[in-house]
Amino acid sequence: MPQSEPDRAPGAATGLQCLHEDSHLLVLAKPPGLLCVPGRGPDKEDCLSRRAQAQWADALVVHRLDQATSGLVLMARNTEAQRRLGRAFELRQVHKRYLAVVAGALAQAPDGAWSTIDLPIAADWERRPLRTIDPHRGKPSQTRWRSLGYDAATDSSRVELEPLTGRTHQLRVHLAALGHPILGDALYADRCVQARALRLLLHAQWLAFEHPGTGQWVEFTLPTTF
Known part of the structure; x- marks a missing residue:
């Protein structure tokens, strides 16, 4: 189930770009400057996970990128998928x-x-x-x-x-x-x-892993804008 071209329709209401959506996981494009999870203080409430949960109520955090980094982020759609993906990250079975x-x-x-x-x-x-x-x-x-x-x-x-x-x-x-x-x-x-760039020029452009629901090997690519 490889997917490399972004689907811009899902998540549009929350300003998210969704590359892939199924009953087990989401593959989202995080823009630079957006937190993955809420930080401390009212000015750090806006984040990728909350925007995702406004569109997909069952979205669960699996991993994070630095606030300044852009690129691919996975979220799970159920606790078993979250457990399997989290374990795959721990065992270095997710290739980035x-x-x-x-x-x-x-x-x-x-x-x-x-x-x-x-x-x-x-x-x-x-x-x-x-x-x-x-x-x-x-x-x-x-x-x-x-x-x-x-x-x-x-x-x-x-x-x-x-x-x-x-x-x-x-x-x-x-x-x-x-x-x-x-x-x-x-x-x-x-x-x-x-001062040589307006943002951190670091982008998570490729993810490959075993799908937590089907067991199929999947790859996702998100070209950078810089």
């Missing part, structure tokens, strides 16, 4: 790929081969909610990446990312640790790199 634009020239491996960042990530308690690379306290964190090309005019590289673990801010922290922060990153880039 992101696209980012980073500062500087990332060396491109021969034949487009993937490289791996293997740097442990820990909470930076003195600067919460930031994370930091910490070889002593950090949890194992791995990200596969490959460069899609360098643009000399903007001194930036497009990079495809595949997180093998799911640490908070993992992709942002790992790329900053390489010396190539994501453009528009208000947390891990300096002011110059932040």
Whole structure:
């Protein structure tokens, strides 16, 4: 049941773009700047999950994206589907790929081969909610990446990312640790790199997993706008 073209009709009343809807799950397109779940305070009540539940009362949270990140988000339609999808995320059986634009020239491996960042990530308690690379306290964190090309005019590289673990801010922290922060990153880039984009240029563009109801392998793609 692969689906790559968005269906814009479902969810239109709540400003959501729905790529797929069935009795077990929803595949939604989260815009940048929207929380996945409510935050603290009345100004953080609006979020993807509440907009989804206004259209599909049975929608249940499975996973999250950072507020600044855009892209594909799954929601379950019943507790059994939520349990199965949650377990699949825990066991790394949900495959995810992101696209980012980073500062500087990332060396491109021969034949487009993937490289791996293997740097442990820990909470930076003195600067919460930031994370930091910490070889002593950090949890194992791995990200596969490959460069899609360098643009000399903007001194930036497009990079495809595949997180093998799911640490908070993992992709942002790992790329900053390489010396190539994501453009528009208000947390891990300096002011110059932040100012080079109006938003964080990080997008969850592809998801692949076993459907919790049918057992069929499914893939969903959402092209980026940057």
